[in-house]
Amino acid sequence: MQVPYSYGELISSAEKARWQIDDLLPRGATFDFRRPFLPEPLSPSDVLADPCELLLLNQIRAHAYLGIIGLIEEFILPFVLDHARPAALADEERTRALIGFAGEEAKHVQLFRRYRATFVGGFGVPCGLIGPAETLVRRILAEPPLGVALMVLHAEWMTQRHWLDCAEQAETLEPRFAALLRHHWAEEAQHARLDSNMVAELGATLSGAEVLDCVDAYLRIVLLLDGALRRQAELDLDSFERAVRRRLTPAGREQFLERQLALNRQVYLLSGMTHPRVLASLEALHPYARGRVEAAAATLV
Template identity: 35%
Template sequence: MNAVSIDFPDYTADHSRYAKCIEVSKRVRWEIDRDVIRDRQFDFDNKFLPDGLSLLDRSILENSDERRLMSQIQGRSYANIFGLVERFINAKVLELSQDHWLGDQVALEALIRFSDEELKHQELFRRIETMIAAAMPAGYRSAADPNAVAQVVLGKSTWAVLGLTCHIELFTQAHYRQSIEPDASLSALYKDVFLFHWREESQHAILDELEWRRIDAQLSPAERDAAVDDLIALVGAVDGILQAQARADADYFSLIVPRSRTVAEHDLLAERDLLAAETLAAYRWQYIVSGVQEPRFQKILGDLVTPAQMQRIGTALAPLMA
């Protein structure tokens, strides 16, 4: 009887990078109450977001108290939008883990740990929203439902979802290192939220790249070209969320900050429109432009697409980058 020959996949290429993510994940592991919140409350005498993200150093708001309040409103939305995007990220990571069920068990463990951490991050951001809501006036609203957004995003190709995810988790690194960490004027608790978030997102960004390249290697040129269109559509969908949230946040500011009755109605509306416009510019910087300009993202995307496809992406993004 002839022996049966079985060809096993070669897992050596990226095995060590998956293993490194597991090692670091274990080392930086944190808990919400024990390490982040630690029986503290948010300090509303301080800003939440630094000017490098909120862009409030160039705001139409001239009063420092009003700028601080707007940084807190923006900071609230910044945290909520992270909680929103992590809903679809976790669903996609769990889906991708199936490819490793009967394969590289180290890659499988890395993705399962990724999923566990994303669930924890969602809980963290829900806790943060509850704490902030208890200390701020009523009337704030989130402009998008996480499950509805996830359904739209997960309807696109896996290549495009991984591209968007990689972009998001890379800009979290840049935001913390370049803007949040150096700013001593921020609320200490708010700053710690993104310190601990950053520590685990560092591994997630590596796993995003590994999985994105793995999926890319399976695509035909035509499938990849269609996936590029999906990625462009997803960025457009993100911008739609940002437009709605910027308007909601400008309306909330106008609701809770009284203006003199001597100010004409058309002047109040003009101020609200200007505030919404500059808030949208800040949100586009935070959630689109800073990620697109991140050198590591540019390198990965450039490795995966043709020059013509890269130009197509650039043309589509140009109005948002202005």
């Protein structure tokens, strides 16, 4: 079938974009905890008045970022391998491109784990993280392949937004964290194109009704992640109270949770669901697909 992007061209652009984990974070390297890790849109500065507390919250949110994106990588890896396997010998360029994609995601899993271990070693206060990843990964992979492929597409384009959010401020951020956002997107840019091909290939085998069922499956994954993001906001609140060594009032806790959940939805869900390239792929799949996702996105605002 005709796919949106040539596999041969995707292989060469992926080779040009490729980097090594040690380029970003050599073993034994440390972070500069005097600086914020996340840019303003990912951790806004109007949530707290005290600059020291604001910095700690920014870093706690950065720790959660490493865990959440790392978790997303963990379902992408087996999913891409499964997609490559059935026609592995029929089209060698497609197979090479998909195996390269899977190899990069395996590298990203390792990268995010190394960043998290470095963070934990330097931050000094234990920070909670949703999980176990295997349970979420199993539930996501139980959905039909096109539903999962749409979530993967969402995740790839979302990382573009995160880098664009960071680009202007990159000089002021913790340099290794800014480099993570930049380099991650450089490889995700190739994956986003490969995943557009996966979405098109999977969609071509299904009836219109089946495609819409898969859009619903994608939205179930979004809801599953929404529950996980709510839990992460609670864990971040506990980490914050440990870091600042005081408990917020019940009203302060409620306000904190509400704001952090809204932010998490913006950063991890709406950024993908409303991305123009995700919406374009949905439109190409089925005339009702885009509207269905836009209506679901409106309920998360």
